Amino acid sequence: EPEVTQTPSHQVTQMGQEVILRCVPISNHLYFYWYRQILGQKVEFLVSFYNNEISEKSEIFDDQFSVERPDGSNFTLKIRSTKLEDSAMYFCASAYPGELFFGEGSRLTVL
Amino acid sequence: AQSVTQLGSHVSVSEGALVLLRCNYSSSVPPYLFWYVQYPNQGLQLLLKYTSAATLVKGINGFEAEFKKSETSFHLTKPSAHMSDAAEYFCAVTEGGGKLIFGQGTELSVKP
Numbered sequence: 160e161p162e163v164t165q166t167p168s169h170q171v172t173q174m175g176q177e178v179i180l181r182c183v184p185i186s187n188h189l190y191f192y193w194y195r196q197i198l199g200q201k202v203e204f205l206v207s208f209y210n211n212e213i214s215e216k217s218e219i220f221d222d223q224f225s226v227e228r229p230d231g232s233n234f235t236l237k238i239r240s241t242k243l244e245d246s247a248m249y250f251c252a253s254a255y256p257g258e259l260f261f262g263e264g265s266r267l268t269v270l
Numbered sequence: 271a272q273s274v275t276q277l278g279s280h281v282s283v284s285e286g287a288l289v290l291l292r293c294n295y296s297s298s299v300p301p302y303l304f305w306y307v308q309y310p311n312q313g314l315q316l317l318l319k320y321t322s323a324a325t326l327v328k329g330i331n332g333f334e335a336e337f338k339k340s341e342t343s344f345h346l347t348k349p350s351a352h353m354s355d356a357a358e359y360f361c362a363v364t365e366g367g368g369k370l371i372f373g374q375g376t377e378l379s380v381k382p
Binding site: 200203252256258 | 306312313314315316319360362368369370371372373374375
């Protein structure tokens with residue numbers, strides 16, 4: 160069964176460092192998303208991406224964040240200069256459109 | 271704007287008892303509604319979804335939910351809880367597909 164895969168599963172970084180989280184969406188899907196879940200809190204929408212551009216972003220998705228789909232398969236989330244409050248689980252999702260399929264998540268720990 | 275409210279951040283039931291997790295939504299257009307389950311240290315797994323077909327939706331693992339427009343609710347139920355049902359449950363809404371808005375989540379504990 161097709162699935163969304165995310166790497167790394169867990170990353171520990173120092174505050175101020177750049178982090179790239181990678182996602183491989185389901186191959187025929189056209190819509191891509193990043194969500195964030197801070198420990199013990201709800202899952203929050205960060206950004207949606209369609210037709211090689213951001214279609215919507217939340218207030219959380221500030222200038223420190225960027226997304227790209229560099230090679231037609233990977234979908235990446237970059238955090239330019241990490242802060243302590245960026246520590247969270249980051250979920251990638253893709254859709255054909257329709258139902259969103261989520262990856263297992265990447266846990267980011269900022270020290 | 272869409273929103274989801276889950277009543278009760280933590281629900282505890284005995285094994286074999288009824289599970290009822292509450293979700294109310296707010297949407298300006300007919301919504302699509304979802305329930306996701308998250309086991310510890312795992313991703314989000316779709317339990318069931320409502321997309322304007324039958325109002326009673328059956329999902330995996332014996333769960334079901336009923337869409338009630340008059341009450342703007344989409345409560346999740348299971349007749350008989352199992353220990354393996356212990357997890358975090360999230361209700362989510364989208365207007366016509368696309369971006370999901372999640373509720374705060376309800377942690378379900380199942381006592382032996």
